[in-house]
Amino acid sequence: MATLVQAVRMALHYGETHLGATDIFGEDVGPPLGGVFTATQGLKTAWNSPLDERGIIGTAMGIAYAGGRPVAEIQFCDYGFNTIDLLKVAGNQRWAGAGHYDLPMVLMTPSGSGIRGSLYHSHSFESWASRLAGWKIVMPSNALDAYGLMLAAIKDPNPVLVLLPKALLRVRGEQLIPGEPADENVLKEMIDAPVGDRTGWQPRWPELQEYVVPIGQAAVVREGGDLTVVSYGRTLPLCVQAADDLRDQEGMQCDVIDLRSIFPYDWKAISASVAKTGRVLIVNEDTEVTNFGEHLLRRVIDEHFYDLLVRPRVLLGKHVPGIGLNQVYEKNTVPQYDGIRAAMHAVATEAA
Amino acid sequence: MPYEPASVGGNGQATVAEPVVVSGRESLPAKRCLAIYRVMVRTRAMEERMIKMSKSGEGYFWIGGPGEEAFNTCLGFQVKKGEGPAYDYLHLHYRNSATLVAMGMPLIDGIRQMAMTATDPHSLGRNFPGHYARRDWNVIPISSVIEIQYVMAPGTALVQKRHGGDGITIVTGGDAGTAEGDFASCLIWSTRPGNELPVLIVVMNNGWGISTPACTQHGEHRIIDRGKAFGIPGEVVDGNDPVASWHAIRRATEYVRGERRPYMLEPLVSRLHGHSSSSGAARVKGEPDCIELFERKLLAAGVLDPVTREHVHAEATAEAEAASEQVRHEPRPEPEDVEKFTYAPSPVDVVYPGDYTGLPPA
Numbered sequence: 040m041a042t043l044v045q046a047v048r049m050a051l052h053y054g055e056t057h058l059g060a061t062d063i064f065g066e067d068v069g070p071p072l073g074g075v076f077t078a079t080q081g082l083k084t085a086w087n088s089p090l091d092e093r094g095i096i097g098t099a100m101g102i103a104y105a106g107g108r109p110v111a112e113i114q115f116c117d118y119g120f121n122t123i124d125l126l127k128v129a130g131n132q133r134w135a136g137a138g139h140y141d142l143p144m145v146l147m148t149p150s151g152s153g154i155r156g157s158l159y160h161s162h163s164f165e166s167w168a169s170r171l172a173g174w175k176i177v178m179p180s181n182a183l184d185a186y187g188l189m190l191a192a193i194k195d196p197n198p199v200l201v202l203l204p205k206a207l208l209r210v211r212g213e214q215l216i217p218g219e220p221a222d223e224n225v226l227k228e229m230i231d232a233p234v235g236d237r238t239g240w241q242p243r244w245p246e247l248q249e250y251v252v253p254i255g256q257a258a259v260v261r262e263g264g265d266l267t268v269v270s271y272g273r274t275l276p277l278c279v280q281a282a283d284d285l286r287d288q289e290g291m292q293c294d295v296i297d298l299r300s301i302f303p304y305d306w307k308a309i310s311a312s313v314a315k316t317g318r319v320l321i322v323n324e325d326t327e328v329t330n331f332g333e334h335l336l337r338r339v340i341d342e343h344f345y346d347l348l349v350r351p352r353v354l355l356g357k358h359v360p361g362i363g364l365n366q367v368y369e370k371n372t373v374p375q376y377d378g379i380r381a382a383m384h385a386v387a388t389e390a391a
Numbered sequence: 392m393p394y395e396p397a398s399v400g401g402n403g404q405a406t407v408a409e410p411v412v413v414s415g416r417e418s419l420p421a422k423r424c425l426a427i428y429r430v431m432v433r434t435r436a437m438e439e440r441m442i443k444m445s446k447s448g449e450g451y452f453w454i455g456g457p458g459e460e461a462f463n464t465c466l467g468f469q470v471k472k473g474e475g476p477a478y479d480y481l482h483l484h485y486r487n488s489a490t491l492v493a494m495g496m497p498l499i500d501g502i503r504q505m506a507m508t509a510t511d512p513h514s515l516g517r518n519f520p521g522h523y524a525r526r527d528w529n530v531i532p533i534s535s536v537i538e539i540q541y542v543m544a545p546g547t548a549l550v551q552k553r554h555g556g557d558g559i560t561i562v563t564g565g566d567a568g569t570a571e572g573d574f575a576s577c578l579i580w581s582t583r584p585g586n587e588l589p590v591l592i593v594v595m596n597n598g599w600g601i602s603t604p605a606c607t608q609h610g611e612h613r614i615i616d617r618g619k620a621f622g623i624p625g626e627v628v629d630g631n632d633p634v635a636s637w638h639a640i641r642r643a644t645e646y647v648r649g650e651r652r653p654y655m656l657e658p659l660v661s662r663l664h665g666h667s668s669s670s671g672a673a674r675v676k677g678e679p680d681c682i683e684l685f686e687r688k689l690l691a692a693g694v695l696d697p698v699t700r701e702h703v704h705a706e707a708t709a710e711a712e713a714a715s716e717q718v719r720h721e722p723r724p725e726p727e728d729v730e731k732f733t734y735a736p737s738p739v740d741v742v743y744p745g746d747y748t749g750l751p752p753a
Contacts, residue, residue, distance in 0.1 A: 098542070134517070
């Protein structure tokens with residue numbers, strides 16, 4: 040099975056050969072490196088840019104204005120903060136300009152903790168991004184969704200931010216991407232650039248098929264009536280693992296919703312689950328003050344107050360200035376398996 | 392006057408038979424000068440009308456370009472106007488009204504934005520005046536954010552270079568904004584080795600950043616000097632002189648169209664009504680007025696007479712006043728317009744297949 044980052048690479052290849060993606064660019068995105076996480080190796084439209092995040096966003100906007108379909112990369116979302124007003128303008132230009140221009144641009148950037156990245160390779164970005172009206176924001180938690188969401192992002196005529204959970208980039212999927220060879224070693228042989236000298240290397244792309252994960256459509260990845268868990272990105276597989284363990288060890292049945300789209304989010308899926316379970320836990324690793332999960336919590340309370348059996352809760356990253364390098368910091372700053380499992384157990388078993 | 396390519400009428404020195412207006416060693420045919428003059432006066436009339444509207448309560452805020460009409464009119468006449476990469480892209484600032492008027496924008500469209508009407512074609516009554524957007528003319532939506540247009544310009548130019556032809560990207564901003572990093576980004580991204588881009592980088596130098604004199608903040612001698620490090624040629628031009636401005640723009644656009652490389656222009660201009668209505672928008676004393684200067688030149692050259700001058704002004708004032716009267720009766724945006732134009736229709740979005748409609752529904 041492909042890793043999440045291989046899935047992104049295959050999606051970008053499909054995008055540039057079938058969906059009209061014209062420019063895949065950013066710092067170290069082109070040869071020889073092909074991205075610091077290898078997401079852009081072997082792509083025919085990939086090119087290296089100056090080390091200038093504002094230049095990357097502005098140029099992507101210009102390309103999109105002129106009819107291109109760019110996929111720009113900010114190497115780590117931690118370095119996207121100085122582009123925030125450009126992102127704002129990218130999101131508001133259609134509205135501000137009375138609909139003259141569509142802006143079909145994709146911005147992809149690794150987000151979140153999990154690679155021992157210290158202060159500036161561990162930030163989350165979705166809560167900031169959720170305030171950028173006019174954008175769509177997606178975040179896959181597995182390889183197949185990464186492929187399907189990237190295709191959707193390229194096809195969508197609006198600015199779409201694809202947040203890649205960096206902790207999961209090397210995690211293999213459980214489902215084949217349409218067209219992907221069944222043997223992961225064969226895939227590696229075909230599309231991974233060799234270590235060392237890459238002069239003359241060319242990828243051999245599999246015959247990939249179109250597979251779109253619609254924007255705004257969550258996946259209910261575990262079903263049960265005892266608890267609703269809403270998550271995405273790095274914490275999603277931890278929630279799934281906890282749900283499986285609670286099922287096997289405690290006999291609990293949990294709805295685990297992989298949101299996949301931060302905005303627009305699938306309120307239908309959340310609402311239906313909350314109406315069913317009356318117990319809600321929202322899990323993500325962004326810092327807890329003015330966290331996107333708090334918005335979901337607000338809607339849960341506004342629209343399901345009388346459906347709730349116990350107080351709904353969030354499990355989020357701590358409101359601290361950063362994630363320290365010593366792992367004692369990371370493990371005590373953002374949700375980990377034990378804390379997630381304990382929180383799920385607590386909400387599911389609290390007396391109504 | 393509609394767009395005329397630089398190659399048609401007045402792209403170079405006048406022929407012997409035509410009456411001409413001379414400035415230094417350059418000249419323009421009288422017919423061309425009168426066309427420029429009329430756009431300058433019409434634009435000024437629109438701006439002055441809008442300043443009155445900002446004081447009368449018909450609008451809330453005014454910002455615009457009195458003092459930049461000479462250069463901006465000449466720019467508008469030399470734009471290759473159209474839609475798509477075969478034509479020029481315009482990343483303008485909020486003092487570029489004369490450019491749009493020269494390209495053919497009716498005054499009433501500027502006044503509609505000032506009056507925040509639903510008929511405002513640029514922003515549906517949402518944005519400040521002078522914040523134009525026109526897809527059919529490649530006018531990228533103008534933003535209040537100083538200087539960000541410079542960082543988008545390489546993107547349109549990159550597509551144009553790839554597309555072929557002679558379409559160029561023209562980016563315009565002010566001198567104070569060049570302190571932003573986006574200006575440096577434009578220089579760097581326009582000159583990547585092997586990927587030089589057809590960008591005409593214009594910096595309107597009025598010597599001010601709101602209330603702060605540029606000389607108290609900028610140590611560089613000339614702004615175009617910053618281009619030298621990147622091998623970008625450029626020139627400083629008297630932006631109050633239409634003849635000089637016309638030829639500087641002609642040289643610049645010819646270079647960028649042909650060489651497919653960037654070029655810089657630094658027109659020295661006036662700011663005749665201050666930064667915006669936030670500083671009162673009163674007429675500033677002591678700065679040269681490009682319209683008065685040009686009138687003197689035209690009168691001296693015998694291509695304008697006092698009667699015609701009065702007629703041009705009266706006609707422009709009447710046009711602006713009629714426009715402001717008409718927009719009083721035009722529809723305003725409705726509450727249901729609040730979300731309109733947020734999203735383009737998407738085949739892959741199950742929540743918003745069309746436009747934005749409020750928070751995701753149950």
